[in-house]
Amino acid sequence: GAVVSQHPSRVICKSGTSVKIECRSLDFQATTMFWYRQFPKQSLMLMATSNEGSKATYEQGVEKDKFLINHASLTLSTLTVTSAHPEDSSFYICSASGAPKETQYFGPGTRLLVL
Amino acid sequence: GQNIDQPTEMTATEGAIVQINCTYQTSGFNGLFWYQQHAGEAPTFLSYNVLDGLEEKGRFSSFLSRSKGYSYLLLKELQMKDSASYLCAVSGDNYGQNFVFGPGTRLSVLP
Numbered sequence: 001g002a003v004v005s006q007h008p009s010r011v012i013c014k015s016g017t018s019v020k021i022e023c024r025s026l027d028f029q030a031t032t033m034f035w036y037r038q039f040p041k042q043s044l045m046l047m048a049t050s051n052e053g054s055k056a057t058y059e060q061g062v063e064k065d066k067f068l069i070n071h072a073s074l075t076l077s078t079l080t081v082t083s084a085h086p087e088d089s090s091f092y093i094c095s096a097s098g099a100p101k102e103t104q105y106f107g108p109g110t111r112l113l114v115l
Numbered sequence: 116g117q118n119i120d121q122p123t124e125m126t127a128t129e130g131a132i133v134q135i136n137c138t139y140q141t142s143g144f145n146g147l148f149w150y151q152q153h154a155g156e157a158p159t160f161l162s163y164n165v166l167d168g169l170e171e172k173g174r175f176s177s178f179l180s181r182s183k184g185y186s187y188l189l190l191k192e193l194q195m196k197d198s199a200s201y202l203c204a205v206s207g208d209n210y211g212q213n214f215v216f217g218p219g220t221r222l223s224v225l226p
Contacts, residue, residue, distance in 0.1 A: 034214075043202060043216045044158070093157045103148055104214060106157040 002028045004096050006107035013084055014115055020080045021110045023094030029074035030096035034104060035067070038091045050077055084114040117141045119217035121203055126223045127193055135188045135220045137203030145206040148214070149177050149188045152200045161188070161201075190222075198224045 003026040013019050023033055032051050036044040048064075050056035050071035058064045068080040077096075081088055091111050095104035118140045127133040139147070146165040150158035164170055164179035164186060176189040188201055203217040 043219045046214065046216075091155075103160050103163055105160065106150075109157040 002026075002096070002098070002105040004030075004094065004105045004107040006094055006110050008110060009108060010111045010113075012113045012115065015085055016083055018080055018082045019084055019112060020078055021092055021094075021112075023077045023079070023096065023107050025075045025096040025098075025105075028096075028098045030077075030098060031074065032097045033071055033077035034095045034097070035069060035077075035079050036093045036095065038093060038109075044093065047079075081112065084112070086114045088112065089114045117205070117207055117215045119203055119205055119215055121201075121217040121220045123218065124221045124223070126225060129193055129195060129224055129226050131193050132189065132191050133193060133222065135190070135201050135203075135222065137186045137188070137217055139184050139186070139203070139205045139215075139217075141205050141207035141215060143207045144181060147177075147179055147186050148204040148206070149175075149186075150202040150204060152202055152219070154199075158202055193224050195224050195226065198222060 005024045007022045011019055034049050035047045037047050038044050046059050047062045048056045048058045048069050050069050052071050052074050056069035066082055071077040091109050093109040095106045097104045120138045148163050149161040151161050152158040162177035164177050169178045174191045179186045200219040200221050202219045204214040206214055
């Protein structure tokens with residue numbers, strides 16, 4: 001199957017700082033990347049969908065100015081959590097899809113803890 | 116609207132067979148996916164159904180009935196390592212990209 005990596009796998013930061021998470025498709029070109037957030041014992045919640053070279057589409061209730069998404073190439077998307085607060089602490093997972101109607105392949109996730 | 120339903124928890128014995136059901140109501144349909152997620156890890160892809168019927172892949176099989184808005188994941192010869200959450204996801208839009216995930220079913224396999 002396709003391989004998607006995320007970096008960092010775990011990050012601890014102070015409240016008010018910004019954190020950048022990278023998502024890379026290693027062996028295929030990802031026309032679309034997705035960012036999810038998952039709180040303990042809950043299912044994945046889609047935050048935004050990004051297509052290479054265009055602005056991300058955010059789900060209702062997700063602040064686009066707080067969660068900045070950049071999808072500058074077919075293999076890299078970044079999520080920046082700006083001015084992080086403790087309530088932003090969560091498991092952030094990206095996924096990538098090579099073409100419409102294809103399955104999404106998930107990265108290993110990034111665990112964010114904001115103190 | 117979009118609605119996907121799964122049982123919250125299930126328990127089964129090692130070596131047995133278990134069926135995890137998923138019902139969905141979505142505004143569009145371009146395929147149903149099953150993912151396995153171990154605690155603290157990201158989901159991994161198990162199966163994809165877009166036409167009615169059964170898809171078999173080793174110990175795992177997935178069934179779809181589009182007219183009933185129903186799918187199930189069948190796990191045979193259960194192993195302890197199969198203890199995980201199983202997520203049903205439906206691709207509901209015309210482009211087949213945006214997934215809606217069900218709440219997940221936590222399966223515990225007992226010795």
